[in-house]
Amino acid sequence: MLHLVATPIGDFTEITFRAVEILKSADVILCESTKETSTLLKRLEIKAKRYEILNEHSTLEDLIKLAEMCKNENVALVSDCGTPGFCDPGNNLIHLCRKNKVPVKTVLGASALMGLLSLSSQRINQFLFRGFMPAENEARSKEWIKLKAEKNAIIIMDTPYRLKKTLEEVVQHFNTRDILLVINLSQEDEEIMEGRPSFVLQSLKFAKAEFMLMIYPV
Incomplete structure (x- = not known):
């Protein structure tokens, strides 16, 4: 079994x-x-x-x-x-x-996805779970362009060292939509940030950290 x-x-x-x-x-x-x-x-x-x-x-x-x-x-x-x-x-x-x-x-037990959704200030009935973004720059750029057409909430993961890069890309493609960023979920230095991507990026204290990000629906 x-x-x-x-x-x-x-x-x-x-x-x-x-x-x-x-x-x-x-x-x-x-x-x-x-x-x-x-x-x-x-x-x-x-x-x-x-x-x-x-x-x-x-x-x-x-x-x-x-x-x-x-x-x-x-x-x-x-x-x-x-x-x-x-x-x-x-x-x-x-x-x-x-x-x-x-x-x-x-x-059943801990789930980063459920943790993120439970912290949302908006009711999320539908969402696209994108998971980990491509590592290669060209494929990554194409994926962001494709995601821009999505009207529902979008949930993204990536490696800790791409935290800042991911936020910079979200600012570029989704700065008119609010986001929810959860860093180091369930750890002592857990941080939860919500608002426009540019605001979240400016407030970011971590250069590298485990994270999950939700782009709120249109």
Whole structure:
């Protein structure tokens, strides 16, 4: 069986009782990096029986082996933080497990997306989740032009070191629409900023940080 276990985004005490139970009983902890996951488990006083890796470098051959492992063992899949299977390679494993009739269950918990939506000052009934923007400049520029036609809310993620670059691009393409920027969600230095993109950019204190951004609807 494969359990998709949500882990805390910032504050480790936000983990659920059920997540702790699943992690304790799992034969295998499947994670993006043992460094991040072992740190969390140590704080929770959980000793993993075995670690396996699933990340962006995992091959199809790796995924097939992992799916077979899920058929025979009790596996808990975690990401570095938040809910696995969302903007990470977990969905490829889920596909193979379903194809091979392996049960897949979710253990609900922290979600950056739900955290962002809950902080909105506007009611959001529909939104486009763009996820991570392209890294290459030309593809990135084309994507921004395409997004300008979207009237609903747009939710964007990117790597911490592209925080300022992303805001500068939002100023260029969406400065007549308000935005909501959440930085270091659920951490001690969490910051929530809302308003015109140019105002948010001018008020920015971080050069690099984990973030999620919503462009409000027209």
